[in-house]
Amino acid sequence: MTGAGKIVEIKWQGRGGQGVVLANQLIGMALFEEGKHIQTFPDFGPERTGGPVRGYTRFSEEPIDVHSFVYEPDILAVIDPYFAEDPNVYVGVKPTSIVVVNSAKKPQDLIRKIGIKVEKFGVVNALKISKEIFGTYVFNTPVLGGLVKLTGIVKLETLEKLIMSRFPGKVGELNVQALRRGFEEVVT
């Protein structure tokens, strides 16, 4: 997706407590590990559980100058299943964008409901995946897996290593499983 001078912009949308900030950092650090220039930052409102949280990552082969929020993401990841059905979340998405969302619904049904045209629209059933793996809701790593599958911007192994170094032991292993299932099960 990158070329000389081109900056790729990623936007994450979710709610406080769903791991938006962490997923955003993981993709940013994975891109860094693979030699890219990166800029990865959250857009905090009031920091409270349940409130909307956005995260942004830019990457490029060249140093990145711009410091504003991301308004027209090349890649959009929606972690919260209710936001996945909210047309307002998709403002700024372009026909060339790749979108991955957490939902139990079919991609075609969501696209129809939201009314957008994009390059790729992928759905990860993170509710199901995380229930089976964690016994509770952990949405960010399954969606991250789906994002990697659809975009190919980093190697899955790079993320697996990052997750294991950050969360050694059981927590890391379960998240790696969730990441892989998201990668394998994303549907377009």
Place this chain on the structure above:
Amino acid sequence: MMTKALSRQHRIALTGNDAVAYAVKQARVDVISAYPITPQTFVVETLSRYVYDGELDAKFIAVESEHSAMSAVIGAALAGARTFTATSSQGLAYMWEALYAASGLRLPIVMALAARALSAPINIHNDHSDFFGMRDSGWIMFNGEEAQETYDLTIMAYKIAEDPRVLLPVVVSYDGFIVSHAISDFYALNDDVVAEFLGKRTTGPKIDPDNPRSFGVLALQDSYFEFKRQQYEAMENSRQVIREVFEKYAEISGREYKPLKEYMTEDAETCIVAMGSTVGTARQAVKTLREKGEKVGVIGILQYRPWPTKEVEQAFSRFKRIIVMEKTMSPGARAGPMYEDIASTLYPKHSEVKMIDYTYGLGGRDISPQGIIDIYRLGKELIDKDKNDRVQFYGVRE
């Protein structure tokens, strides 16, 4: 030079806050004092972990307020220690009284400031109101655009502050959240390179029981003015010292710093002026405007105090129009602080240069490249219609 410089450093990705903490660790400070609660940043949390883990042999003094944090580093600096503190927003405001003590006592303290808005209303996001509030406090003031500059300036700050010709405190400011909480990649020097560059602190006032002297004395009508005159001179001396330190740092890092950062100014008729992270966003905007044939450039102010008078005169006198973007508000003034600094530098020798002042981004309101393009078009039009006599506000609902 670059290849040699690269062998002395490593590629790293950290938040702006952690980049500062990393530099402070490498500077091998002796004493850190901070108020660890809001509006503090992760800088001191990371530093306290370095100290706890034994990676940094320093005393970490957690205090009950920013006023005490500054007072504690003043005491430690008087005892000969290399010191550090960090703050933001109301914390800096609360420190105000002690800021003047630090510079008046000629102490080489270094402080990091994640620049943020001031209350009321309560806000935690970025603007430069806190930074400009300390304008006349006698501190040397730098503003980093992103993690790389902020890291480099933090290291250089110690070299400048501790130079016997200077002995003044230095603040390194960087944009709250936009830089402080953003992870980005940069080059950090290896520990031994920084250690060799800075050495140990050997200069400045030092309490020595074997050689008793008084510090912080009462100086009334007959001597206060002389102290202040010397303090003014120290700030003047710092101009040359800053130049020398920038040069030495370029030798070890390959990164060349200047008080002003110019971009596409060579044949520019209009120049946009900004500070902090907006400078990068403005470069992006200028790239777009240049593609459309607009003769526009951007100058970022890296060194705010001492104001780089000569460099400003040289750089700005050749433009037709100057559009100043300020993330602060000076109610009742003719314009914001940077506008006034530039105008007073150009007047009366270059009074043909026309200027306009834009207030933007208060309380963290985002500025995009398109926003800067808008400011350029609006500002240029107002100047050409001679309607540039008032401060303009961009991006506000009114």
